[in-house]
C-alpha cells in the first residue's frame with residue numbers, strides 16, 4: 001500500500017504510523033464533559049468502506065495526514081495534511097457514501 | 098451408545114459407511130424462534146449448544162452468512178491457553194481451559210485437544226521478572242505456570258537458537274504446561290452437531306441484513322432468506338461486529354476491526370513440541386499434527402474488513418521466525434491467509450445483555466477468541482437464558498470503558514492495534 005504524503009510523495013505504508021479514526025473530536029482540555037471524553041478515548045467509527053483516518057509519516061517528514069481509505073479494498077481516495085482545513089477529505093468522504 | 102464410537106465405526110464399516118447421518122441438518126428457517134444467534138462461528142455454535150444443553154432452550158436458530166467455519170473459527174492458529182495477568186481474564190480463560198480438557202468427551206467429537214504447553218520466551222532480565230510476576234499471578238488463582246531456565250528450554254526445543262550470540266539471546270521463559278492446541282474445524286463441527294441433535298436449526302447462507310424492531314426493542318432480523326422473528330437476538334459475529342451493529346443503528350463502538358495473518362509451511366518431521374512465543378517482537382509458532390509449522394505475528398495495523406493481509410507483515414513475521422530458528426531459512430511456506438479481528442480498546446472481550454432491549458452481544462475477541470470458544474458460549478448462553486451475566490463474564494460489559502473498569506491485561510491503553 002502506498003500513501004501519498006504532500007511533502008514526500010507516494011511512500012510505502014511501512015513508513016507510516018496508524019492513528020485510527022479521524023472523526024474523533026478531542027474536547028477542550030478544560031472540558032469536564034465526561035461523556036465527550038469517553039467518546040473521544042473509546043468510541044470509534046469502524047465502517048466497512050471509506051474510512052476517514054489519521055496517519056503520521058513517522059519514518060519520513062513526520063507530518064500528520066488525514067487519509068480516506070477503503071477498509072475493504074485499501075484503495076486510498078484522498079490524503080492531505082491533518083491540520084487546518086480538512087474540507088477536501090471530508091467532502092470526498094461525504095460525496096462517496 | 099455414543100453416535101461416534103469404536104463400535105459404530107466397526108458397524109458402519111460392515112455396511113459400506115452408507116448409514117452415517119449428516120453431522121447437521123440443512124433446515125429452512127422457521128417464521129420465529131425463542132432465540133436467534135447471528136454468526137455460525139465457534140462462539141455462535143457453542144452458544145446454541147449450551148442454550149440447549151444447559152438451559153433446555155432448543156427453539157433456537159444459528160444464522161450464518163457463509164458456511165460453517167468460514168470465519169475466524171477456521172482461520173486461527175489454534176493456541177489454547179489461560180496465562181493471563183488480570184484476575185477477571187484468568188478466571189474466565191481458566192474456566193475455558195477446564196472445558197477444553199473435557200470437550201472431546203462432552204461433544205463425542207474428537208477436537209484433537211493436545212496439551213503440549215505454551216512457552217513465552219524472555220530476552221531481557223526485566224521481561225523475565227515480568228513473566229515471574231505473571232506466573233505468580235496465575236498460580237495464585239490455581240493456574241499452572243512454571244519458569245524455565247535456558248538449559249530446560251534447550252532440552253524442550255533443541256532447534257531453538259539459545260546461544261548468547263543470537264540476535265536476541267534467550268534468558269528463560271514462562272511455561273503453561275496445560276496449554277495446547279486443537280483442531281479448529283472439529284470444534285465448529287462438533288458444536289454444530291451437538292446443537293443440531295438437540296433441536297437447534299443451523300441455517301447457512303443466511304446473512305442478516307437488518308433488524309426488526311418494535312420501538313427500541315429488537316424483535317427479529319431480516320435476512321437473505323426472509324424475515325425471522327425471535328424473543329431474543331444474540332450477536333456472535335466476531336470481526337463483523339461493527340457492520341452488524343451498524344445495521345441496528347449503532348455506529349460507534351469501542352472496537353476496531355483489524356486483519357491478522359497466519360502462515361503454514363510444508364510438513365516437517367517433529368521439531369517443535371510446544372507453542373512458542375518470541376518476546377522481542379510479536380511472533381508465535383507451533384507444529385500441527387500433519388507436520389506443518391503454524392505461525393503468525395502482528396496485526397497488519399490499520400482498520401480492515403478484507404480477509405487478506407499485506408506484505409510488510411509477511412516480511413516481518415518471517416524475520417522473527419529466523420531470529421529464533423535460523424535453521425528454518427529454507428523451509429517453504431505453503432499457505433497464508435488473514436482473518437478480521439474485533440479488537441477492543443482494552444484487549445478484553447464483551448459478553449453482555451443489550452445494548453438494545455431484546456439484544457445480546459458477544460464480541461471483542463481480538464486475536465485470542467479461539468481458546469475462549471467453550472467458555473464464551475457457556476457464559477453467553479447463561480446470559481441469554483437468565484438475562485444476567487454469570488460471575489465469569491460479569492466484568493466483560495460494554496459500559497466498562499465509560500466507568501473506569503477497563504480490563505487491560507497488557508497495560509496498553511486504547512490503541513487496539515497494539516493489544
Ligand SMILES: Cc1cc2nc3c(=O)[nH]c(=O)nc-3n(C[C@H](O)[C@H](O)[C@H](O)COP(=O)(O)OP(=O)(O)OC[C@H]3O[C@@H](n4cnc5c(N)ncnc54)[C@H](O)[C@@H]3O)c2cc1C
Nearest residue numbers: 136138139140162168169170173174176305436466467468
Ligand atoms: C489468523 C488468526 C489467528 C488466530 N489465532 C488464534 C489463536 O491461536 N488462539 C486463539 O485463541 N484465537 C486465535 N484467533 C482468534 C479467534 O479465531 C477468534 O477470536 C474467534 O474465532 C472468534 O469467534 P468465532 O469463532 O465465533 O468467529 P467467526 O468464526 O469469525 O464467526 C463469526 C461468524 O459470523 C458470521 N457473520 C458475520 N456477519 C454476519 C451476518 N450479517 N449474518 C450472518 N452471519 C454473519 C461470519 O460469516 C462468521 O462465520 C485468531 C484469529 C485469526 C484471524
Ligand SMILES: [Zn+2]
Nearest residue numbers: 005008057061
Ligand atoms: Zn512525508
